[in-house]
Amino acid sequence: MKLEGQVALVTGASRGIGRAIAEALAAEGAAVAxxxxxxxxxxxxxxxxxxxxxxxxxxxxxxVAEYDQAVAMVEQTVSELGGLHVLxxxxxxxxxxxxxxxxPDAWLAIMRVNFGGVFxxxxxxxxxxxxxxHGTIVNISSVMGERGWTGESNYSASKGAVNAFTRxxxxxxxxxxxxxxxxxxGFSPTDMVAGLMDKDGGKGILKQIxxxxxxxxxxxxxxxxxxxxxxxxxxxxxxxxxxGGVSTQVGIGxxx
Amino acid sequence: xxxxxxxxKEAVVEALALDDDEVTPESTLMDDLGAESIDLLDILxxxxxxxxxxxxxxDLGDYMQGGIPDDEFSDDDQVISAKGAEQLHKVMPQxxxxxxxxxxxxxxxxxxxxxxNLVDMVKTRGDGAxx
Numbered sequence: 406m407k408l409e410g411q412v413a414l415v416t417g418a419s420r421g422i423g424r425a426i427a428e429a430l431a432a433e434g435a436a437v438a439x440x441x442x443x444x445x446x447x448x449x450x451x452x453x454x455x456x457x458x459x460x461x462x463x464x465x466x467x468x469v470a471e472y473d474q475a476v477a478m479v480e481q482t483v484s485e486l487g488g489l490h491v492l493x494x495x496x497x498x499x500x501x502x503x504x505x506x507x508x509p510d511a512w513l514a515i516m517r518v519n520f521g522g523v524f525x526x527x528x529x530x531x532x533x534x535x536x537x538x539h540g541t542i543v544n545i546s547s548v549m550g551e552r553g554w555t556g557e558s559n560y561s562a563s564k565g566a567v568n569a570f571t572r573x574x575x576x577x578x579x580x581x582x583x584x585x586x587x588x589x590x591g592f593s594p595t596d597m598v599a600g601l602m603d604k605d606g607g608k609g610i611l612k613q614i615x616x617x618x619x620x621x622x623x624x625x626x627x628x629x630x631x632x633x634x635x636x637x638x639x640x641x642x643x644x645x646x647x648x649g650g651v652s653t654q655v656g657i658g659x660x661x
Numbered sequence: 662x663x664x665x666x667x668x669x670k671e672a673v674v675e676a677l678a679l680d681d682d683e684v685t686p687e688s689t690l691m692d693d694l695g696a697e698s699i700d701l702l703d704i705l706x707x708x709x710x711x712x713x714x715x716x717x718x719x720d721l722g723d724y725m726q727g728g729i730p731d732d733e734f735s736d737d738d739q740v741i742s743a744k745g746a747e748q749l750h751k752v753m754p755q756x757x758x759x760x761x762x763x764x765x766x767x768x769x770x771x772x773x774x775x776x777x778n779l780v781d782m783v784k785t786r787g788d789g790a791x792x
Contacts, residue, residue: 580703
């Protein structure tokens with residue numbers, strides 16, 4: 406196991422990609438703090454699943470959009486699990502709308518969670534990592550941060566900010582032994598993108614993906630575990646796409 | 662506590678990727694050794710790890726100003742007052758108050774800070790923390 410003796414904090418870990426990452430980190434031997442904002446019961450299910458598989462985990466409440474709560478999450482993780490070595494900034498929300506009809510403050514609400522959460526948790530964990538001169542941070546971003554999609558301007562902008570912040574923090578923290586990378590999923594079947602699947606069960610999207618398959622939450626998680634662990638020891642500032650190739654092509658890569 | 666003199670020197674040498682003989686107690690961190698803000702941060706975290714004495718980057722300015730209010734430490738143009746120069750001489754004994762009073766800008770105080778001054782500060786803080 407590659408993360409034996411390490412402690413990881415995963416934000417937004419009660420479901421979706423966050424849950425898959427929490428369980429995958431635990432399977433590599435890490436003790437995991439399972440952060441949730443409102444899904445207490447679901448977070449406790451994740452903790453139970455990890456413990457059932459022989460791992461260690463605790464549920465940690467907190468809204469990543471609030472810096473004070475991010476600090477409390479890090480403190481609880483360190484006090485209950487004995488340290489902090491891996492931070493997975495996964496918590497995120499979407500609130501799709503056309504710019505024309507978007508409420509003027511809708512961009513800020515998304516930005517506060519998706520980018521603010523990354524900033525707050527990174528800053529909160531930083532002094533622990535700097536003192537240890539060791540730590541890995543994996544930001545769960547999106548290919549939408551590098552490309553455009555109708556109705557996702559607020560989400561896309563927030564993920565673009567996460568990608569830029571990933572690069573800057575990688576540069577600033579490198580000398581302290583802290584690596585920062587991002588995973589950019591394309592379309593992964595979670596509650597957050599359920600709306601996109603409504604139309605035709607996602608067929609219209611599937612046709613546009615070169616691999617003709619959605620990236621499963623487990624596939625996203627395995628990239629996150631790789632970036633969190635020793636196998637990626639020379640990687641920092643990388644934006645790793647896990648998207649079946651969808652963001653690598655021009656248009657849909659062929660004539661319609 | 663680990664030997665402060667050697668801990669501070671080691672922190673400076675490693676954070677700035679210098680050779681051992683390039684760092685003397687008299688070297689000023691910023692002017693002589695070229696330290697920038699991120700280097701100072703690195704140095705302070707290395708010192709905390711080796712000695713257990715925690716110094717925030719923001720503590721450096723407060724330490725040098727010694728609790729003297731801004732409007733007494735320097736004049737309206739941010740130039741160091743006689744009282745300010747006296748205080749700076751306490752924490753940086755190598756300075757001559759008459760060279761600073763009415764001449765040094767408050768923003769430039771840090772440029773006079775030497776490796777030995779940092780050693781003294783760590784020792785002071787370590788005693789205060791019971792370390």
